[in-house]
Amino acid sequence: MTEKLNVVPFVSVDHMMKLVLAVGVERFLTEMSAYIEEDFLRWEQFDKTPRIASHSHDGVIELMPTSDGHLYGFKYVNGHPKNTRDGRQTVTAFGVLADVGNGYPMLLTEMTILTALRTAATSAVAAKYLAPKGADTMAIIGNGAQSEFQAVAFKALLGVNKLRLYDIDASASQKCKANLAGMGFDIVIADNAQDAVEGAQIITTVTADKQLATILTDNMVGTGVHINAVGGDCPGKTELHKDILLRSDIFVEFPPQTRIEGEIQQLAADHPVIELWQVMAGKAQGRNSSAQVTLFDSVGFAIEDFSALRYVRDKLIDTGLFEELDLLADPDEPRDLFGMLLRAAKASAV
Amino acid sequence: MTEKLNVVPFVSVDHMMKLVLAVGVERFLTEMSAYIEEDFLRWEQFDKTPRIASHSHDGVIELMPTSDGHLYGFKYVNGHPKNTRDGRQTVTAFGVLADVGNGYPMLLTEMTILTALRTAATSAVAAKYLAPKGADTMAIIGNGAQSEFQAVAFKALLGVNKLRLYDIDASASQKCKANLAGMGFDIVIADNAQDAVEGAQIITTVTADKQLATILTDNMVGTGVHINAVGGDCPGKTELHKDILLRSDIFVEFPPQTRIEGEIQQLAADHPVIELWQVMAGKAQGRNSSAQVTLFDSVGFAIEDFSALRYVRDKLIDTGLFEELDLLADPDEPRDLFGMLLRAAKASAV
Numbered sequence: 001m002t003e004k005l006n007v008v009p010f011v012s013v014d015h016m017m018k019l020v021l022a023v024g025v026e027r028f029l030t031e032m033s034a035y036i037e038e039d040f041l042r043w044e045q046f047d048k049t050p051r052i053a054s055h056s057h058d059g060v061i062e063l064m065p066t067s068d069g070h071l072y073g074f075k076y077v078n079g080h081p082k083n084t085r086d087g088r089q090t091v092t093a094f095g096v097l098a099d100v101g102n103g104y105p106m107l108l109t110e111m112t113i114l115t116a117l118r119t120a121a122t123s124a125v126a127a128k129y130l131a132p133k134g135a136d137t138m139a140i141i142g143n144g145a146q147s148e149f150q151a152v153a154f155k156a157l158l159g160v161n162k163l164r165l166y167d168i169d170a171s172a173s174q175k176c177k178a179n180l181a182g183m184g185f186d187i188v189i190a191d192n193a194q195d196a197v198e199g200a201q202i203i204t205t206v207t208a209d210k211q212l213a214t215i216l217t218d219n220m221v222g223t224g225v226h227i228n229a230v231g232g233d234c235p236g237k238t239e240l241h242k243d244i245l246l247r248s249d250i251f252v253e254f255p256p257q258t259r260i261e262g263e264i265q266q267l268a269a270d271h272p273v274i275e276l277w278q279v280m281a282g283k284a285q286g287r288n289s290s291a292q293v294t295l296f297d298s299v300g301f302a303i304e305d306f307s308a309l310r311y312v313r314d315k316l317i318d319t320g321l322f323e324e325l326d327l328l329a330d331p332d333e334p335r336d337l338f339g340m341l342l343r344a345a346k347a348s349a350v
Numbered sequence: 351m352t353e354k355l356n357v358v359p360f361v362s363v364d365h366m367m368k369l370v371l372a373v374g375v376e377r378f379l380t381e382m383s384a385y386i387e388e389d390f391l392r393w394e395q396f397d398k399t400p401r402i403a404s405h406s407h408d409g410v411i412e413l414m415p416t417s418d419g420h421l422y423g424f425k426y427v428n429g430h431p432k433n434t435r436d437g438r439q440t441v442t443a444f445g446v447l448a449d450v451g452n453g454y455p456m457l458l459t460e461m462t463i464l465t466a467l468r469t470a471a472t473s474a475v476a477a478k479y480l481a482p483k484g485a486d487t488m489a490i491i492g493n494g495a496q497s498e499f500q501a502v503a504f505k506a507l508l509g510v511n512k513l514r515l516y517d518i519d520a521s522a523s524q525k526c527k528a529n530l531a532g533m534g535f536d537i538v539i540a541d542n543a544q545d546a547v548e549g550a551q552i553i554t555t556v557t558a559d560k561q562l563a564t565i566l567t568d569n570m571v572g573t574g575v576h577i578n579a580v581g582g583d584c585p586g587k588t589e590l591h592k593d594i595l596l597r598s599d600i601f602v603e604f605p606p607q608t609r610i611e612g613e614i615q616q617l618a619a620d621h622p623v624i625e626l627w628q629v630m631a632g633k634a635q636g637r638n639s640s641a642q643v644t645l646f647d648s649v650g651f652a653i654e655d656f657s658a659l660r661y662v663r664d665k666l667i668d669t670g671l672f673e674e675l676d677l678l679a680d681p682d683e684p685r686d687l688f689g690m691l692l693r694a695a696k697a698s699a700v
Binding site for chain 2: 005006010012013014017018020021025047049052054056058059060061063065067069072074076078079080083084086087088089090092094096098100101102103104105110112113116144145146147148149172175179325326327328329330331332333334335336337338339340341342344345348
């Protein structure tokens with residue numbers, strides 16, 4: 001990488017797509033999952049804070065910072081459900097990785113695509129610890145932008161190769177099926193959510209509704225199932241009936257954030273939950289019986305973005321898939337910022 | 351500006367210097383000051399929060415967000431006093447302006463230079479309301495990276511044209527004097543701080559020490575003076591003797607932040623302070639006698655960065671001094687992020 005002090009490597013959307021394709025989507029998800037696991041295993045080293053949200057009538061803009069004492073990362077992400085009307089993404093994101101020692105940014109990258117990948121990777125990592133052994137069938141309820149990433153991550157990490165898709169908009173399921181063609185999945189499009197969950201050991205809910213919705217009711221969830229609840233991720237947005245939560249063991253990323261944003265916003269503030277990192281570190285039990293219903297109440301936490309940023313940064317060196325951004329003022333003499341301006345005037349006058 | 355949804359205008363360091371030079375430093379400061387005043391006058395419309403800081407052994411990385419309900423801005427800024435050893439800036443910064451309605455970033459810009467300008471502009475705006483009428487002489491104690499910007503801002507907004515410089519490092523004063531040559535200043539380099547303040551109606555302190563320091567003692571401050579205290583701006587970093595504070599009327603940006611970071615960290619948590627915006631809006635009195643010592647305890651607040659971002663954004667349309675950054679994923683169909691990836695693969699295979 002460069003030694004020019006003014007320059008920050010920048011990964012555009014185009015470069016991110018090329019990077020993902022050069023590595024291969026499945027391998028990208030598998031390798032990034034290893035970074036996520038590594039960071040979850042040293043959870044206690046991180047500065048952790050719920051995201052800093054700026055709410056407005058139409059949506060929210062959030063900053064999600066974290067640091068392990070050596071690196072600092074943050075993500076800017078918005079959530080605007082009505083955006084699709086104008087052909088915009090509901091969620092877009094970008095992020096920065098910086099050196100804690102000198103405060104200089106080391107990477108600026110698009111994170112819309114990267115967030116989709118890290119969300120799916122985190123779900124699959126959680127399922128490695130929570131889903132029933134040998135699970136090969138997953139229902140995906142909600143077949144929007146996140147659905148294919150979930151499918152590929154679960155295939156890459158757990159070997160899931162049978163999908164049962166359902167969306168209130170049948171064209172979304174068709175799009176999902178078409179996108180996953182030729183990737184080794186056996187795909188059924190179901191007529192309703194009840195039909196979708198039949199025979200599935202894993203149920204992924206990933207709808208985009210902002211209202212309190214009930215995508216899954218209690219009678220639809222059989223014993224032994226792992227629920228990967230991805231779509232409920234902000235205040236007022238849930239997908240599961242409360243009765244499901246009451247008979248599940250609930251695993252979360254960062255409880256102070258999940259209690260505000262996750263499915264468990266429906267429960268009492270002291271309802272017991274298990275931190276995923278503790279299961280990974282062997283400090284808490286994950287799945288303990290074949291009858292247990294496990295629920296990963298995913299909302300997305302800053303440490304996952306940090307892992308994703310670390311992974312991308314490491315991949316840049318080999319691939320060269322970045323631009324150099326002239327982001328940092330770098331006067332020859334640090335105390336002479338004004339002089340740098342004067343010299344620029346002289347240089348342009350010549 | 352562009353209508354391509356994936357593109358965010360980016361102002362590099364090089365473009366920022368060209369923009370400042372194209373507009374002219376004095377005019378840039380004057381025009382940006384008007385944006386700052388405009389935003390201070392509608393202070394109550396803003397979401398306000400103290401900056402979000404991540405402290406480490408060597409420094410701090412901060413995020414400074416704010417929003418007026420229509421636009422959202424944030425700045426990333428570090429502070430690492432030891433950085434100059436490696437030829438790095440102590441403070442570097444970049445920032446983003448976004449549309450609250452759809453959450454999309456509208457501008458990404460370097461803010462190292464821009465922060466230097468907005469800090470000086472804010473000081474000069476405060477002095478317009480607080481300095482004695484007709485003040486034409488300013489002492490500047492601390493002649494580092496911020497000193498020339500302060501000088502030019504006070505000349506542009508108040509007509510200050512006599513400078514008395516002092517720095518513990520005489521070469522810094524020489525650098526400051528040389529940089530300001532030909533700009534219409536009468537400049538004296540003083541042997542010590544006591545000498546520097548003689549005859550000055552305005553005293554600007556802008557040293558870079560991180561420790562609790564006493565740049566000014568009580569006997570050095572005569573009646574009627576306006577003190578522009580810029581250098582004390584984080585916990586443990588102050589420049590003025592407490593006795594000066596006790597006989598000054600103290601004006602601040604955002605009290606919850608200034609009580610942590612400013613000179614007033616030396617005082618009781620309930621020591622009376624006056625919010626600058628209230629003076630500007632006619633809700634509180636500024637200077638009320640020729641004997642009064644006024645103190646602007648400047649720490650830098652997110653709304654000033656917001657004003658600076660707004661100003662730069664408005665200037666881009668005329669000047670074209672920006673690049674287009676491919677920062678936002680923009681699939682033809684918002685729900686089809688994965689399909690965009692697949693189409694990129696096909697496009698690159700052709």
